Amino acid sequence: MNFVPVPFIDCMEEERFGGKVKSLGEACRAGLPVPPGYGVEVELVNAVVSGEAHATSAVKAAFEKMACNIAVRSSAVGEDSTEASFAGQHDSIMNVNSGDAVVDAIVQVFRSAHTESAYAYRAKVDVSADARIAVAMQEQVPSDKAGVLFTRNPLTGAEERYIEVSWGLGEAVVGGIVVPDSFRIAPHADRCEVLERSPGEKDIMLVLNQQGGTDEIKVPPERVTAPCLDDIELAKLHDLALRCERAYGSNLDVEFAFHAGNLYLLQCRTITVLHKL
Numbered sequence: 001m002n003f004v005p006v007p008f009i010d011c012m013e014e015e016r017f018g019g020k021v022k023s024l025g026e027a028c029r030a031g032l033p034v035p036p037g038y039g040v041e042v043e044l045v046n047a048v049v050s051g052e053a054h055a056t057s058a059v060k061a062a063f064e065k066m067a068c069n070i071a072v073r074s075s076a077v078g079e080d081s082t083e084a085s086f087a088g089q090h091d092s093i094m095n096v097n098s099g100d101a102v103v104d105a106i107v108q109v110f111r112s113a114h115t116e117s118a119y120a121y122r123a124k125v126d127v128s129a130d131a132r133i134a135v136a137m138q139e140q141v142p143s144d145k146a147g148v149l150f151t152r153n154p155l156t157g158a159e160e161r162y163i164e165v166s167w168g169l170g171e172a173v174v175g176g177i178v179v180p181d182s183f184r185i186a187p188h189a190d191r192c193e194v195l196e197r198s199p200g201e202k203d204i205m206l207v208l209n210q211q212g213g214t215d216e217i218k219v220p221p222e223r224v225t226a227p228c229l230d231d232i233e234l235a236k237l238h239d240l241a242l243r244c245e246r247a248y249g250s251n252l253d254v255e256f257a258f259h260a261g262n263l264y265l266l267q268c269r270t271i272t273v274l275h276k277l
Contacts, residue, residue: 003041003043003055003058004044004061004062005038005044005058005059005062005137006039006041008024008027008028008036008136009025009029011024011025012025014077014078016041016042017039017041017075018042018074018075018076018132018134019075019076019077019269020073020074020076020134020267021039021135022075023268023269024037024136024138025039026248027244027268032243032247033240034265034266035138035264036066037066037136037138037139038062038066039075039135040106040135040137042077042133042134045106045133045134048103048106048107048110049111056103059099059103059137060100060102060103062137066137066139068139068140069097069140069212070095070096070102070137070138071092071136071138071139072092072106072109072135073109073267074091074109074112074113074134074135075133075134075135075136076132076134077132078132090109090133091112092109092171093108094206094213094214095140096140097211098212101212102137109133109135110135113133114131140208141259141264141266142207142208143170143257143258143259144167144258144260145165145166145167145168145258146168146170146172146173146256146257146266147165147166147170147180147228147256148163148164148255148256149161149162149237149254150163150252150271151244151245151250151251152251153184154253160184160187160195161183161184161185161237161238161241163181163183163185163229163234163237164181164182165183166178166180166202166205167202168205169205169206169207169214169257170255170256170266172202172204172205174255177216178200178201178202178204179200179201181197181198181199181202181227181228181229182200183197183198185234187241189242192231192235192238194231194234197227199225200225201225202224202228203218203219203224204216204218205219233258233263236263237263240263240265244268248268248270249270251271252268253269253271254267255268
């Protein structure tokens, strides 16, 4: 075997790269604002986990080409479908800062898919227990604010955008660490109409540590209930929703991040029935 990590834009086969990386490849080809990175296919992940020297050298070389800290995320084959979402079931390793740490992160992501709880979840949603794990190596965005945008309201099923967002990294929202701000936006194609703004209680934020990994810090009191997003940022998210729908179709779950005024698409999947649609 002589596999190497493949740039997202060239990752097309789910059987090799899993659903998440395939989706990131589609986003790149559609010109969406995706942080660059590589897909590490299933067999290469298996070889890294087995400690094969050519495999570990290949992922270290890809990391060196990126010249930045990265996030290492799972991309399992046959998961995150319209029937089942594996969001939160497998580990994501933030702010990986060396080749050795990339190897360790890939092993950790792989092992997180082979725990008793992961097997139990697969059985619950009728997905094969034989997990086939690929990995995304993606440039780490040092988010000022981040969260999730649904192109259909996951709480009511209404045809509207629903956004949850908090300060810092989006894992604070996805992991339920804070009560995020929420926004509802009408799905007009020609303008951004905000239907509702609900402040959260964002007393904790996750930030990148200079030595790698993340820190959980307290949010200054004046920002705990202050809105994360202004009208310009909401308009950018509405535009991103429209662009994602053109690329992927309807009923989408979009993870996003803002940094220095720029909006990034971190991943996009179909909303599942587990979101109570």
